Amino acid sequence: MAVAAKELQKKEASTKEVERTRARRIYSPNVDIIERDEDIVLIADMPGVDDKSVDVTLDQDVLTIYGRVDQEIPEGYRSVYTEYGIGDYERSFTLSDEIDRDKIEASVKNGVLKLILPKAEAVKTRKIPVKAEG
């Protein structure tokens, strides 16, 4: 039980060399990465983020997802019990050459970011017919 609980907690992102001007905590979102025939799908849990507050950037080989969360304590309320922290999200991935960079698609729904990374033509699985030699 204790182990399972630990896995469900939000993980703070490892500190990077570049410092931020925004004084907020940064969490590393949990992701699923699924390989399909035509593409690779990346799904990230980023509650509090919508299509306007998420940034996907591709710099050389590095794909970075960043989500800004502007949720604060509602006015007039005070916090009495806290189990999860509120902050921004960031995580980076290194892409291989297999991805067709121009055709990456991103969408956000209910706090979940979905990225579709299409495979480049050259690497799509091709069936090679085997000829019988007579």
Add this chain to the structure above:
Amino acid sequence: MLWRRFGDYSDFDPWKEIERIHERMNRLLSAFTWDIGGEYPPVNVYVNSDHALVTTEVPGLEAGDIEISISGKNLTIRGSRKADELKEGESYHRQERWSGRFSRTIELPFNVEADKVEAKFSKGILSITLPRAEAERPKKIEIKTE
């Protein structure tokens, strides 16, 4: 007297001592992980003088997937999240996201007006506003001057 006690190792076993410390540490640590979010989903609770606000992060759910019920001071949140549907030939490179059913009950700091509870779900965050029961609200007592 003192010398004798230092010299006498018969009832002092350093290994046993280490074991005892280890055991105590373990107990301490397990209590710690239990405390910070032993259950899913994690919740935050805020209050003002006549409302409580409970927020929880449940990304990827639809409003219809969540069930909220109240009995007395207890608020229960239930729901489930489906795993990604994989077709043949598709495979996971990474699977970190959680899926399955959850049920979480938390005790509120006061009784609430169950019919006036409002819940909002947006961007994967559920916020439940619970008005404090009328009878329990703090009353202001006016002071009369004679």
